[in-house]
Each structure stands twice: as structure tokens, then as C-alpha cells.
Amino acid sequence: MTEVLRLRYRRSERKQTEISGYDNLEKSEERMFGRFGELIEYLYSKGNSEEDSAHATVVVVDESRKRDGNTLDGLPYEDKKALLRFFFAHLNMIVISSEDLNHSDIVEDVNRISRCVEMMSVTRSGRVATWTGVGKCCAQSSVDCYSVMPLSPQSSNESSNEQVKLDCQGSAVIDVVQSMTSMLRTSLGLTQLSFERRQYFYRLITSEIDFLRILSDSSRSHLSRLCHAVGQWSFAAHELSNDDLVYCVYLMLKFSLDYYVSECSSDIPQGLHIPSSNELLALIFTVRDTYNNGNPFHNFRHAADVLQACFYFLVRLKCLPSFEQLAADPNGEELNVFTYTFDNKEPTVLVPKADQGDSSCDVGSSGAGKKVEDDLKTLSHLKPLQSLSLLLAALGHDVGHPGVTNAFLTKYNTPTSMLYNDRSVLESFHACVFVNRILLVTWPDLLTVVVEEESKYTVRNLIVSSILATDMAEHFDYVRQLTCYKSFHNKELFQGINQLDYVKLTTSLLIKCADISNVTRPLRVSSQWALVLAREFDEIAHMESVLSASLQHVSIPTIYPKIPYHIEDVLLVRPDLRNGQIFFIDTFAESLFGSVSDAWPQLTYTKDIIYSNKSFWINFS
Structure with a gap:
């Protein structure tokens, strides 16, 4: 379910329609912030998680009475929205103003977008499909939304309350969920948010946040x-x-x-x-x-x-x-x-x-x-x-x-x-x-x-x-x-x-x-990396099966157990690592690190550890 974050400056009594609108936002978690910097700190802290963002993040922003543009709190609403959409796009960011809560149609549009984001993000395969643009982002749902975004300038979703409504009538999730194509559009400056404005926002962030x-x-x-x-x-x-x-x-x-x-x-x-x-x-x-x-x-x-x-x-x-x-x-x-x-x-x-x-x-x-x-x-x-x-x-x-x-x-x-x-x-x-x-x-x-x-x-x-x-x-x-x-x-x-x-x-x-x-790396550490790489290859094989229609309605794990510390436990989780390690060492690593060690004798230890690790895998059964 959606996480709702509220930046609230006003202490005066709210309109009943605003209270009702906020209550009608579908949410599983909510937090209140009194400063914009405090909200930004919280969003940065979420990066300590080991998981993808599998839901929408709705931020409701009060208009600050202090609009000097020289501090984070002094930024006007449109700039706050643009900042959040740029720096935290990976959190499936939807930003609306407190005034928007007075309009039931906007609240319903936000809920509809949030539901679509959740349905397409609930599975790992759905998220990967959206990032890459390989097909329907909601392959296991009835929602017909696509993740492919044209690589061309479009009206920016960093501004205009109307944009939320227009997006929802079309492919709203495209503007909310980050994909490889949307990242390229942003990287190439194909949005209304200029590089100079991005740099200014970043300077404000670094000046106010520890x-x-x-x-x-x-x-x-x-x-x-x-x-x-x-x-x-x-x-x-x-x-x-x-x-x-x-x-x-x-x-x-x-x-x-x-x-x-x-x-x-x-x-x-x-x-x-x-x-x-x-x-x-x-x-x-x-x-x-x-x-x-x-x-x-x-x-x-x-x-x-x-x-x-x-x-x-x-x-x-x-x-x-x-x-x-x-x-x-x-x-x-x-x-x-x-x-x-x-x-x-x-x-x-x-x-x-x-x-x-x-x-x-x-x-x-x-x-x-x-x-x-x-x-x-x-x-x-x-x-x-x-x-x-x-x-x-x-x-x-x-x-x-x-x-x-x-x-x-x-x-x-x-x-x-x-x-x-x-x-x-x-x-x-x-x-x-x-x-x-x-x-x-x-x-x-x-x-x-x-x-x-x-x-x-x-x-x-x-x-x-x-x-x-x-x-x-x-x-x-x-x-x-x-x-x-x-x-x-x-x-x-x-x-x-x-x-x-x-x-x-x-x-x-x-x-x-x-x-x-x-x-x-020494064998214990090396085996941990072998395990997580095998998991990623498994996910790719799963995606191939889904796309070829040979596998349906089966999800790969969203969250894996913590990697075991000891190699014995790693091998209990994945006893078939041996063949992949021997193949990779024989095909790619041994020749590269052997030649590198000849060119740079200071790195000979890498060749020595490879030989030791290879010996272990050959003798493991």
C-alpha cells in the first residue's frame, strides 16, 4: 500500500474538505514533517533498505508562507515538487499540494495511480519489465498500462496540478515509475527542469542537510x-x-x-x-x-x-x-x-x-x-x-x-x-x-x-x-x-x-x-558473491519464461534471506555453485588475472587466490 508523507507548515484550522481529502488518500503508512529538510533526510535514509520500492510514495506539501527561494523551506511548491521528483524518482513519487486535497477528483486520481503502481510493482518480474520496457508492466493484473516512454521532450510532470489528472487519463504510471528510458530522458535534459535548476537544488540540499x-x-x-x-x-x-x-x-x-x-x-x-x-x-x-x-x-x-x-x-x-x-x-x-x-x-x-x-x-x-x-x-x-x-x-x-x-x-x-x-x-x-x-x-x-x-x-x-x-x-x-x-x-x-x-x-x-x-577474493567472500550472482541469473531465466508465455502467475522472490556468513552454509543454500565458478574462472578470469599479474607483479596475489579457489571448486562435491 501507498506511503503518504505530509509536509505541513500551517497551524491554523484546516478546511473540512482538506481533512476529508487527506483521509480519503489510500495509505498503509503515513508520516508528518514540519520542515522540508526533515522530509528530505527521511527519503535519503530509505536507501539503507535492501529492497526495491514496490509502492507509490505520495507527498502532500503545504505552501510555505516564507517564499524566499534561498532555503529549502523557502522554495515555492512547484520547486519542491520538482526537487522531489528529480532526486527521489526511484521511490515512485507523486507530489500534490494541500490545496489539491480539496478536490475529490484529484484525490481519486492519486489513488488510482497508486493502485496501478502497486499492481505493477508487486512482483520482481513486473518491476524489471517496467524498467526495461519489455512489455506490459502489469502482466499479472487487469490494468493495461505500459512502461515504454518515448525518448522525446514532453510536458514536465514537475509542475501543474492538472498534469496529475491528464496523466491518469493516459498512462499515468509512466510518469511515476522510473524506467531506463525515463532516466535517459532526464539525463539528457529532455524535461522542463534545467540542469542549472537541478544544481541549485543540490546546493540547497548540501547546505542544509548533515x-x-x-x-x-x-x-x-x-x-x-x-x-x-x-x-x-x-x-x-x-x-x-x-x-x-x-x-x-x-x-x-x-x-x-x-x-x-x-x-x-x-x-x-x-x-x-x-x-x-x-x-x-x-x-x-x-x-x-x-x-x-x-x-x-x-x-x-x-x-x-x-x-x-x-x-x-x-x-x-x-x-x-x-x-x-x-x-x-x-x-x-x-x-x-x-x-x-x-x-x-x-x-x-x-x-x-x-x-x-x-x-x-x-x-x-x-x-x-x-x-x-x-x-x-x-x-x-x-x-x-x-x-x-x-x-x-x-x-x-x-x-x-x-x-x-x-x-x-x-x-x-x-x-x-x-x-x-x-x-x-x-x-x-x-x-x-x-x-x-x-x-x-x-x-x-x-x-x-x-x-x-x-x-x-x-x-x-x-x-x-x-x-x-x-x-x-x-x-x-x-x-x-x-x-x-x-x-x-x-x-x-x-x-x-x-x-x-x-x-x-x-x-x-x-x-x-x-x-x-x-x-x-578469499573463498568465503567469493562464495557469497557467487550466490547472489546465481540468484540474479535465476531471475533472468524466470523473466525469459514469463515473456515466452511458458510460465504464468508465478513470482520470483521479492526479498531473499540474508547471505550466510560461512561457506558451508552458502553451499547448503546453493550446492550447484561449483560448475558456474569453474566455468567463469576457466573462460574469463584465469587468463586475465594471469596476464595482469605478469604486467603488474604487485597484483600477483589475485592469480594465487584464483588458483586456490579453483582448486576448492574442482574438489568440491
Whole structure:
């Protein structure tokens, strides 16, 4: 049933029609808020859930008497509506004014839209069908509503009370439930809400809301524990909540950003905004809300895990400095992080180790840059801004993922696959949404900063190329390119290599390795990832059966049990993981990580763990 949220400023007696209208809103839960910022904090906090939003969220907004436009509460109703519809579209947002409650036809329209949203969202298959646009969004109901939205400018639903009524007479659910196509429309600016207005709303949000306070546990001892968690190759992502993962991501991005600022202060472009800690947290919360947390595998947890793998690689390769909480042994037991008692004197940020030697912003750059040395660790360096760009790409590399594959999207001629001509469909979608819907709002001036001087290659270019590299259809081409990469370690050849190609290949290989690093994690952690990936493949098979009409009126789970901690329990839940793991290691991982270990000996541990894990799966019966 619908959740109704009420932003109420007025203390005077309400009209009887308004009281009656509110009472007539169909709802299973309701909350009252006295400040707009308080309402926004609540909506951000919902991202800690592991579930999709399977119902409509109706927000009833009082008109504030203070309409200065310079504070959240001072925004006029239309702006509040636009803000909610943009930043919280994933919650199936319907926004109406208190005045609308006086009109019974509007109240009934809202109820009708809410019922339709609930009917099409009650099953996982219904939600996936809506996101992808593969057919009727209400396949198991009598409501005839479609999820496909044309990729063209239409009248914005961020304004006009009449729009609710008009939408309801047509395909109202299209404007309420987010889909891949609607995300692209928003990303490309094909709505009446301009990028400048989005950026202004975001500045108001970050100026008034303390994002650290939104975390479910922000105690010093807990945050200290998370500092140690990100320092381990056995990163226990499934033992952490989504809020924990937000802070883990913050720790790594903050560490990389601080390194860039300290090492390259003289090279930072004039006018580049360096986000505060609160602004950086806000960016991460915004990214989290763009992932579908009901996906078993391709969710915010996966994004944080891929980022942590990239971060660990960069530290091992000395692209980023080491830090006090780093666990030197990749096979270390992460359980110690959860059993050790941390006191309030422990640091809540990553602490760089002292006396690590000089690093340079100019490694590999053209002109008067530092002369390339012979040792491998220098040859493998990325500049600090390039490292930060790679971490951002890892964070956003799967935003908006619908939980299905490129092959699925192409087979059923979805709007997104047609738009991208069946080539790297998901990866192109992720890159577009992350750059244009998120970074262009949260950190726009970063995108135009040059990361490679001679070619004028920008942060935006590097993020996009890195995300596109995660397409598994290109996997064997990258393995082939590794042969060329090994020759970079020959000094004479290296001096003649195109520096831009070097940077692009390095970042592409690192994010590719991180994206499939599950099989290189210690066995207990690796088995957990194998389980959730198997669940997602099961869901795709179910969707195929529904669409082929061989299966009807059967729903896949909406909520799964918590992932078991011990591998023995994982195998009790899913004893057939063995074949899939052996196939993936043999077909994709072994050759990639073997070649990567040859190119970067600092990453040889990944190859060693793969061999160990493969031996376990071969002998498991």
C-alpha cells in the first residue's frame, strides 16, 4: 500500500474538505514533517533498505508562507515538487499540494495511480519489465498500462496540478515509475527542469542537510571499524549495511581526493570546486539512490565492492599512498574487523603512512614532466586525478542497472538497446546516467578538467571510457591488449608509447579486473558473491519464461534471506555453485588475472587466490 508523507507548515484550522481529502488518500503508512529538510533526510535514509520500492510514495506539501527561494523551506511548491521528483524518482513519487486535497477528483486520481503502481510493482518480474520496457508492466493484473516512454521532450510532470489528472487519463504510471528510458530522458535534459535548476537544488540540499547524521550508525567506534574494513582484500561487503557502504565509499574517495589536492595543489585548475566532506557524502547518497537495491547482484553493494577493489589495486601499485589501516596480507581474515573492540580514540578516516617517498602529478605527462624511471612501480603509476577518476567510474559503473543482461535487452528490442544499436547497451546507459544525471549536478566542473595534457583528455572522457570497458563482450580484446601492455615495461618502447593510450588501457584493465574480482577474493567472500550472482541469473531465466508465455502467475522472490556468513552454509543454500565458478574462472578470469599479474607483479596475489579457489571448486562435491 501507498506511503503518504505530509509536509505541513500551517497551524491554523484546516478546511473540512482538506481533512476529508487527506483521509480519503489510500495509505498503509503515513508520516508528518514540519520542515522540508526533515522530509528530505527521511527519503535519503530509505536507501539503507535492501529492497526495491514496490509502492507509490505520495507527498502532500503545504505552501510555505516564507517564499524566499534561498532555503529549502523557502522554495515555492512547484520547486519542491520538482526537487522531489528529480532526486527521489526511484521511490515512485507523486507530489500534490494541500490545496489539491480539496478536490475529490484529484484525490481519486492519486489513488488510482497508486493502485496501478502497486499492481505493477508487486512482483520482481513486473518491476524489471517496467524498467526495461519489455512489455506490459502489469502482466499479472487487469490494468493495461505500459512502461515504454518515448525518448522525446514532453510536458514536465514537475509542475501543474492538472498534469496529475491528464496523466491518469493516459498512462499515468509512466510518469511515476522510473524506467531506463525515463532516466535517459532526464539525463539528457529532455524535461522542463534545467540542469542549472537541478544544481541549485543540490546546493540547497548540501547546505542544509548533515549527511553524516543520516547514517544509521555514525558512532566513532563504528566508523573506525569501517576504516579497517576497506583496508582488507577480503572486503566483507555482505556483512555491511548500505549505510556502512556509503561511508566506506566516502573514505576511499576522500582519501584519493585529499591526495590529489595535496600532491597537485599547483596544478589544480582555477575554479575547480573541491567538495567538502558533507558534499562528498551527498554525492554518494545520490549515487546510491540511482541503483536498484532489489537486484541480487548489480546493486550499490556491488558498486562499493568494485570501487574497493580498484582502490586496493591503486594502493598496491603505489598510485595512491599506503595507509595505517591497510592489511598487508590479501588473505587476511576479515572477521577480526567485526570482533575487535574499537574505542572512541581510533581515527574515523584513512590515515596515510608517513615517509612513503615522493609522488608526482607529472608521471607520464608530456613536456617537462618527471623522467620515467626503470622500476615497474613507477611505470604503473597513474596521476592522482586519473586515480580519482577511476574510483568515480567504479562507483557509477552500474547505476540504474535493471538486473538483466545486454543479451536480454537486445533480444527483446528494448528502447535502450535500440538507442545504442545493440552495442554495449548497459555500459553506455550507465555512463550516460552517471555523467549527465549525477556528476553534472553534483560536481559539474570536475568533468571538464584535463587528465592528459597533450590530448586534452578530460575526467569525463576517462570516466566514460572506463565504464565502457566493463562490457564483457570486449573481454578477450582486452586480454589481447595485455600482450602489448607487457612491452611497456621495456624502457625504449615505453618512451615511444602514446601516453593517452597508456592511461586509457591502464584504467580500463583495472576496472575490468575489479568488476570481476569476486573470484579473486578469499573463498568465503567469493562464495557469497557467487550466490547472489546465481540468484540474479535465476531471475533472468524466470523473466525469459514469463515473456515466452511458458510460465504464468508465478513470482520470483521479492526479498531473499540474508547471505550466510560461512561457506558451508552458502553451499547448503546453493550446492550447484561449483560448475558456474569453474566455468567463469576457466573462460574469463584465469587468463586475465594471469596476464595482469605478469604486467603488474604487485597484483600477483589475485592469480594465487584464483588458483586456490579453483582448486576448492574442482574438489568440491
